[in-house]
Amino acid sequence: MKKKNIILRIFTFYYEGFKSMTVGRTLWAIILIKLFVMFVILKIFFFPNFLKTNFDNDEDRSNHVIEQLTNPK
Amino acid sequence: MTETFDYSLIDWSRGQFALTAMYHWIFVPLTLGLGFIMAIMETIYVRTGNPEWKRITKFWMTIFGINFAIGVATGIILEFEFGTNWSNYSWFVGDIFGAPLAIEGIMAFFIESTFIAVMFFGWNKVSKKFHLVSTWLVAFGASLSALWILVANAWMQMPVGMKFNPDTARNEMAHFWDVLFSPMAVSKFTHTISSSYMLAALVVIGISSWFLLKKRHLVFAKRSIVVAAVFGLVTSLLTILTGDYSAKVVARHQPMKFAAFEGLYVGQRGAPLVAIGVVSSTPEDPNNENIKDFVFKLEVPNFLSYMAFQDFNAFIPGVKDLMEGNEEHGIPSAAEKIARGKLAIDALAEYKTAKEAGDEVKLTEAKEILDQNFQYFGYGYFVDDPSRLVPNVPLTFYSFHLMVALGMWFLVFFAIVLLLVYKGKISRSKFWLTIGIVNIPLAYIASQSGWVTAEMGRQPWVIQDLMPTMTAVSRLDTNAVITTFVLFAVIFTTLLIAELRIMFKQIKLGPKQEGGH
Numbered sequence: 171m172k173k174k175n176i177i178l179r180i181f182t183f184y185y186e187g188f189k190s191m192t193v194g195r196t197l198w199a200i201i202l203i204k205l206f207v208m209f210v211i212l213k214i215f216f217f218p219n220f221l222k223t224n225f226d227n228d229e230d231r232s233n234h235v236i237e238q239l240t241n242p243k
Numbered sequence: 244m245t246e247t248f249d250y251s252l253i254d255w256s257r258g259q260f261a262l263t264a265m266y267h268w269i270f271v272p273l274t275l276g277l278g279f280i281m282a283i284m285e286t287i288y289v290r291t292g293n294p295e296w297k298r299i300t301k302f303w304m305t306i307f308g309i310n311f312a313i314g315v316a317t318g319i320i321l322e323f324e325f326g327t328n329w330s331n332y333s334w335f336v337g338d339i340f341g342a343p344l345a346i347e348g349i350m351a352f353f354i355e356s357t358f359i360a361v362m363f364f365g366w367n368k369v370s371k372k373f374h375l376v377s378t379w380l381v382a383f384g385a386s387l388s389a390l391w392i393l394v395a396n397a398w399m400q401m402p403v404g405m406k407f408n409p410d411t412a413r414n415e416m417a418h419f420w421d422v423l424f425s426p427m428a429v430s431k432f433t434h435t436i437s438s439s440y441m442l443a444a445l446v447v448i449g450i451s452s453w454f455l456l457k458k459r460h461l462v463f464a465k466r467s468i469v470v471a472a473v474f475g476l477v478t479s480l481l482t483i484l485t486g487d488y489s490a491k492v493v494a495r496h497q498p499m500k501f502a503a504f505e506g507l508y509v510g511q512r513g514a515p516l517v518a519i520g521v522v523s524s525t526p527e528d529p530n531n532e533n534i535k536d537f538v539f540k541l542e543v544p545n546f547l548s549y550m551a552f553q554d555f556n557a558f559i560p561g562v563k564d565l566m567e568g569n570e571e572h573g574i575p576s577a578a579e580k581i582a583r584g585k586l587a588i589d590a591l592a593e594y595k596t597a598k599e600a601g602d603e604v605k606l607t608e609a610k611e612i613l614d615q616n617f618q619y620f621g622y623g624y625f626v627d628d629p630s631r632l633v634p635n636v637p638l639t640f641y642s643f644h645l646m647v648a649l650g651m652w653f654l655v656f657f658a659i660v661l662l663l664v665y666k667g668k669i670s671r672s673k674f675w676l677t678i679g680i681v682n683i684p685l686a687y688i689a690s691q692s693g694w695v696t697a698e699m700g701r702q703p704w705v706i707q708d709l710m711p712t713m714t715a716v717s718r719l720d721t722n723a724v725i726t727t728f729v730l731f732a733v734i735f736t737t738l739l740i741a742e743l744r745i746m747f748k749q750i751k752l753g754p755k756q757e758g759g760h
Contacts, residue, residue, distance in 0.1 A: 187364025193305060193749060194363070197312035200741055207734065208319060216727050217323035220330035220717040228411070233595075235334045235412045240592035242624065242714050 255724040256328045256716045261698070262728060263320045265691055266735035270314025270742070272690050275389060275436055276443020276478070277307045278382030282375075283470055289375050299463050300378075301366070302754035303447065306746060308363060313742040318392070320731065328724060332705050332715035337413030339398055339405055339422065343391035350391075354384035386436050393435055397428035399706050400697070401496045407617055409594045409610060426492045431697075434485035437478050438693060441653055444475030445679075445686040448660060450750055452679030455670045460753050469664055476657040482650055487550065493700075494551035497707060498574075499565050499632070500700035503639035505547055506537060507561040510569060514559040516546035520644070522637040535637060562633055577622070577629045580708075584623030587616035621709045631711075634702040642695040649689035656682060 174182070191198070221231045281303045288296035322344070325333045333340075361369060361377035369377075398404075404421030405414040416422065448471045454464035494501045502508075505517050520540035548557040558572050568576025590612035597605035625632055656678065663669040669676075701707060705715040 183364060183368060184360060186368075187360065190364075193309065193745065196745060197309060200738075201312050201315065204738065205316060208316065208323075212320070212727075212730070213323055216723075216730065217327040219326035220328075220719070221334060222326070231334060232411045232413070235331050236591060236595050238331050238718075239335075239412060239714060240588055240595070 249718075249721065250713075252719065252721045252724065253713050253716055255721055255728060256719075257712060259328065259724055259728040259731065260321070260324055263317075263324065263731055263735070264698075265694065266731075266739070267314070267317045267321065268691065268694060269687065269739065270310055270317060271389065272439030272442045273310045273446055274307065274314060275385050276440040276474075277303060277310070277447070278378075278385050279440060280443055280447055280471060280474055281307060282378045282382045283474065284467075285375050285378050287470075289371050295462060295466070297366075298754045299466055302463065303467070304362065304378075305749055306450075309742060309745050309749065311359070313738055313745075317735070317738070328717055328719065329705070329715050330717040332710060334413060335710055335715070336399075336706070337405070337408075337411070338416050339402075339414055340395050342416060342419065343395045343422075347388050347391035350384065351388045354381060354388070358384065389436060389439075390432050393432045394423055394428045397425060397431040398422055399704075400431070400701055401425055401427035401492075402706055402709055407613075407620075409591055409613055410598070412591075427496060430485060430489040430492045434482065434489045435693075437481040437485050438650070438690060440478035441475055441482050441650075442686040442690050444471040444478060444657070445653060445682045447471035448475065448679045449681075449683035452676035453750070454753065456673065456676050456680075461670060463754050465664070465670060468660060468669060472657050472660040472664065475653065476661060479650065479654040479657055483654065486647070486650065490550055491552075494559070497701060498560050499562065499634065500639070501551065502560065502562045502565065503634045503636045503700050504643045504696070506535075506636055506640045507547070507559060508536065508563050510559055510561040510564040510572070512548065512558045513545040513556050514547040514551075515542035515544045516550060517542055517640075517644075520640070522640055562636070566629065566632065577625070577632050580619045580622040581625050581629060583616040583619040584621060585626060586623070587613050587620045588623040590616065617709075619708060621704060621706070621711050621714075624711050624714055625703075631703050634700050639696060639700040642692040642699065646689050646692040646696055649685055649692070653682070653686070653689070 188194070188198075221234065225231045225234060281300050284296055284300040284303065287293075288300055325340075358377040358380045361374060362381050365374050365377065402414070403425045404416065404418035406417045407414050422428065448468055451464040451467040451471070454460045455468075490501070490504070493504070502510075505514075506520060506522055507514060517537070518541045521538045523535045523538045525535065545555040547559055549555045551557060551559055560569060560572065560574055564572070564574050566577045568574055568579065590609045594606060594609035594613060597603075597609055622632070659675060660669065660679070663672050663675060703711040703713070705712050
C-alpha cells in the first residue's frame with residue numbers, strides 16, 4: 171500500500187484529533203473567546219501602546235522618557 | 244520631588260498588575276508540575292505495559308489540558324500592561340526583556356503546536372515511545388518557557404549585564420550570560436519551578452484523596468498518591484534548598500527586602516530568626532510608619548545570620564542601618580544614595596542639554612557623572628520622602644513566614660502520606676485524606692505568598708535601585724486604569740469559575756477506560 175504524503179498525514183492527525191475531542195471542544199471555545207476578548211477588544215480599545223500611539227519615532231520616545239525621568243510630574 | 248506624583252494612579256496601576264499577575268499565577272504552577280507527574284506516570288505505563296497506568300496518565304492529562312487551556316495566554320495581558328500602563332519602564336528596560344520574551348514566545352509556539360498535540364491526539368497513532376518523549380518534552384518545555392520570564396523578573400530584582408545608554412534612555416544588553424546566570428535568576432527559576440512542582444503534587448494528592456474518601460477508583464487514586472507523594476517529597480526538599488539559596492541571594496543583593504522578611508529594624512551580629520511573630524500595629528519610629536516592632540515573637544538565636552551568610556556571628560543590617568547608614572559595616576545611608584541618585588538624574592538632564600547644544604565638553608562631563616552614580620539612579624526620586632524606601636514590612640514579614648511555614652508543613656505531609664502508603668493505611672486514614680484536600684487551597688496560598696514576598700518586599704523598586712514604581716508608570720487618566728482593573732477582575736474571575744466548573748465535572752466523572760480528551 172502506498173504511504174500517504176507527510177503533509178496529508180499531519181493534516182489527518184490534527185483533523186482526527188480535533189474531531190474526536192470531547193472536553194477539548196469546550197476548552198477550544200473558551201480559548202478562542204479569550205483570545206478574541208484579549209486581542210480584539212482589550213488590546214485595541216483599552217491597551218494601546220502608550221509610546222507608539224503618542225510618538226512618531228524612537229527619538230521622540232527617548233526624549234519623552236528622558237523628560238519623564240529627569241523632570242517627573 | 245515626590246509630591247508631584249499622582250499616587251492614586253501609581254497604586255491603581257500597581258493593583259491592576261498585581262491582580263493580573265496573581266490570577267495568571269493561579270494557572271501556571273499546576274501546568275508546570277502536572278506535566279512532570281503525568282510524564283512519570285506514562286513512563287511507568289510504557290515500562291510495565293499495565294493499561295491501568297495509561298488510564299491514570301490520561302485522567303491527569305485531561306486535568307492538565309483544562310488548566311493549560313484556561314491559563315494559556317493569560318500572561319499576554321501583562322505584556323499589554325507593560326506597553327500601556329508602564330511605558331517608561333518598558334522603554335527603560337530596553338532589549339533586556341525583548342530577548343528572553345522572544346525566546347519564550349518562539350519556544351512556547353513550537354512546543355504547544357507540536358508536542359502537546361501529539362500528547363493529546365497521538366494515543367494509538369504514534370509509537371508508545373514517541374508519545375512518551377512528547378509528554379516529557381511538554382513537561383520540560385513548560386518549565387523552560389517559564390525560565391525566560393523568570394530571568395526577566397530576576398533582572399528587575401538584580402539588574403546586571405547591561406549598559407545604560409543616555410542617548411536613548413534605554414538599558415542595552417551587554418552580557419547575555421550574566422543576565423541568564425545571575426544568582427538571582429538561578430535562585431528565582433529553581434525556587435519558583437520546584438515550588439510549582441510541589442503544588443501540583445499536592446493537587447494530585449488532594450483530588451486522589453477525594454476519590455478514596457468517596458471509595459471510588461481506589462487503585463487509580465492510590466497509585467496517583469504514590470507518584471505524587473514521592474514527587475512532592477523530592478520537590479519539597481528542592482524547594483527548601485532553593486528557598487535557602489534564594490534567601491542568601493536576597494541577603495546579599497536586596498538587604499532591605501531581607502530585613503523586611505524578618506522585620507529586622509536594628510542590625511546586629513548573630514541576628515536571630517523570628518520563627519513566629521506578631522508585628523505591632525503602631526509605628527516604632529514616628530518618622531516612618533513602616534517601622535513597627537513586634538508585639539510577640541519567638542526567635543531562634545543567631546540563625547538569621549547563619550541562614551544569610553553561613554556564619555552564626557555575621558552582621559545582618561536592619562531597616563535602620565540601611566536608612567541611616569552604618570559606617571562600621573560600610574553601609575551607606577539613604578541620604579548618601581539619594582544625593583548620588585540626584586546627581587545621576589541631573590547628569591542625564593545635562594547630558595541631553597549638552598547634546599542638543601553640541602557642547603562636547605559638558606557632554607563628556609555629564610556622562611562621567613552619570614556613569615559614576617548610575618547605580619543609585621532611582622534613589623534620586625526620594626529627596627522629599629526617604630521613608631518611601633522602606634517596603635511594607637508587616638505584609639512582607641507575614642507573607643514570607645506563611646510561605647515558609649506552609650512549605651515546611653508540605654514536606655512533613657508528603658512524608659506522612661508515604662508512611663501511610665508504606666503501611667497500607669492510606670485509604671483508611673480519613674483524617675489525612677481530608678487534610679490532603681485542605682492542602683490544595685493551602686498550596687495556592689503558599690504559592691501566591693511567595694510572589695507577594697518577592698514583589699512587595701522589593702518595593703519601592705520596579706528595577707532595584709534604578710527605577711521606582713512612581714517613575715515607571717505612564718501618565719494616564721486614573722479612571723481608565725480603574726476601568727481596566729475592574730474589567731480584568733471580571734474576566735479572570737469568569738475564567739477561574741469556568742476552570743473550576745470544568746475541572747470539578749471531570750473529576751466527578753473520574754478516569755475512563757478509553758475516550759476523548
